[in-house]
Amino acid sequence: MAGNGRASGGVEAVPASQQGMRRQNLAVVIGAVAAHGPLSRADVAGHTGLTRPAVSSMVDELIGRGALTETETAPSGRVGRPGRALALNDRGPAGLGLEIGVTHLAACVVDLRGEPRVWRRVERANAGRPAGQVLAEAAALGAEAEAEADALGLRVAGRVLAVPGVVPNEPSGLVANAPNLGWQAVRPADHWPDPDTVPEPENEANLGALAEQWHQGHPAETFVHVSAEAGIGGALVVGGQLFRGARGFAGELGHLPVHPEGAPCACGARGCLEQYAGEAAVLREAGLAHVGDPVALLAERAGAGDEATLRALDRAGRALGLALTSAVNLIDPDGLVLGGAYAELADWLLPSIRAELAARITVRPWAPEAVRPSALGRRGPVLGAAWSTVRQIIADPSRLQALAR
């Protein structure tokens, strides 16, 4: 599930038990294999500090649950009995990621190694359509993907749905508001055809941020992820964990006041970032109509040197730089990541963003390269949704059912 990093709720520390110890050590073992490629039991013992017998016992259990497999033993060339290589099972538990975008639906299944094994993507104009209809189509796409995964020997163990909207901490499972889809207080579970495959919804910017984090492989990074798809989404990752804030609204920087007395915004305030760096604002400033794929259009015009487009992107970059200055002052992150559509426009946005940050961040160390485009771009949210399940399994494999086979 994508619920990592939620407020820990009750503060009463829970007593430690022997079962808890076992659970944590199972996670340590599978975590070592996940982090350092194929390892023998002895290697795992060396990496983790557990003894070889303890590792052996847990490996047995993890194999029984389908999480690990013994693979072909590569000749090591070293003296002594060769170890038997352990790896994450590529025919075991898997994660299903679903995405509902304004103009498309997507699904993706990843195996325990994180490798995408099934892809589905269809264009659909979802804005304004009844939520039930859209969700039914997403469910159908997910069922197709699951069937294909099944044929590959994969067993989907969790489902997460990326939506371009706000998903509050409480009550869970609710999409409170997705303006670009026209959704208000939609609960996917209420419209899902099959109650056994209901996904957990999560904000797409949050999932994109997690995807970036896992893709880069810097495990404990703290960064701010900004993405654009119709609205402006933002997400905070702190020490490798999603930071959702007290109610789940953290990181939403579309309405940060960048020019306090500036243009009035639909939200009722003035000078919000969205009025300068939102898709609609940039298109307006560039003198372009909102048709087809507006991001591709902007990139094409900017690449061709169109003055108005370059000016619009420069203005957007400066506004983003201002908003990110606030973020850096408050959060002190390792880096800033431009995701979604911003990743595709990074060539034209980065210079003004970096210039603005360099001019305004003066009392602490700051390197322009700390701002970087996302490596995943628009695929981030689906991948993040699918990876969420897999990461959760690796963080606590004790929840896996033992294989019935």
Place this chain on the structure above:
Amino acid sequence: MAGNGRASGGVEAVPASQQGMRRQNLAVVIGAVAAHGPLSRADVAGHTGLTRPAVSSMVDELIGRGALTETETAPSGRVGRPGRALALNDRGPAGLGLEIGVTHLAACVVDLRGEPRVWRRVERANAGRPAGQVLAEAAALGAEAEAEADALGLRVAGRVLAVPGVVPNEPSGLVANAPNLGWQAVRPADHWPDPDTVPEPENEANLGALAEQWHQGHPAETFVHVSAEAGIGGALVVGGQLFRGARGFAGELGHLPVHPEGAPCACGARGCLEQYAGEAAVLREAGLAHVGDPVALLAERAGAGDEATLRALDRAGRALGLALTSAVNLIDPDGLVLGGAYAELADWLLPSIRAELAARITVRPWAPEAVRPSALGRRGPVLGAAWSTVRQIIADPSRLQALAR
């Protein structure tokens, strides 16, 4: 120590051991006593889910380490054998808090219950004096306080020093920059007379925020603490833990850009919050000279209805409101706390802060009462410094030496 909440560093999960289980359960037991007043062993078992024998065993150990004591058993009035009340020891381990301010030094010793038992405060013009001299005087004050604590049967187990400056995560023990004192890269350990009593430095706004948190007793709150003492300090508390950011600069909102094209700031940027809500800026705007206790002067003038002062405070409040709008959008906190000098000026700052927030936070739930003045005001930092040690002991009592008596 004040190092709670630092980036967890190595991400390799550590294996769970039986000693670790014991350590955690010791913390659970003492935590239950700390949270719910005097309890019998059976009460603790009920609160924690541990069994009575397990609790008994751990209570024995905690008494041996001086953390708990059996107190007078109050007649319960209920049937059955009466329990023997356990409480935090008020003659055991203690925390020493030290503070170096621009115009004063302070020291404070708290017992395990968190009760302040020794207070010291002297006025000193510390700005611009050699750091070694100031630190030597702080050490002397601390030694006095420790001697007095010793006479009360207290045993100082940790020392934390609040400074009005930046304390980065790495290298630890370093005050990188304290502009109001004129310090640059000062390491208290290098100037401390007695190597056995060297304190760990920490930013005073961070400690003030922790103090507020513990004083209120809302354990897992997420809030932003803003304080003023010469500069503007800020701190983030997330789920009850200090959030220091990747390098230790998190929460520093003095240079948040509130009016991007506004007044130039000493930092090199334009329109920083400090230019509108900093002490110097407010005094200038109010037409007052910087003499004696400027905060008291401002409060007196404002209370007397002085127009220029009221205008200056209103302007400061609106700027703070703008900066806090960014903080709310990014962090989604439970609340905002005005600390330090701002707490004493809250009557005149709060209206404009709240108005600005109400006008600008539109896309999420927000209540004006979420902004509140600190209950501790200027005593927050010393108390936070002293409490840090005590909280750390309660979070992990296994580190306590067994009593030699």
Place this chain on the structure above:
DNA sequence: TTAATTTGTTTTTCGTCATTACAAATAACC
């Protein structure tokens, strides 16, 4: 072929908590 080395498993030991049983201390009841 033998020795050295490394791996993985088996056996034993140890530490921790849970369960059960029991003694001690009190209130309620007759």
Place this chain on the structure above:
DNA sequence: GGTTATTTGTAATGACGAAAAACAAATTAA
């Protein structure tokens, strides 16, 4: 006042999991 019910704290026993020690298996080096 004595008996019973109830609750507390401790002692004895058991279960579980990891550590330590011992050992069998598989490889390289000599």
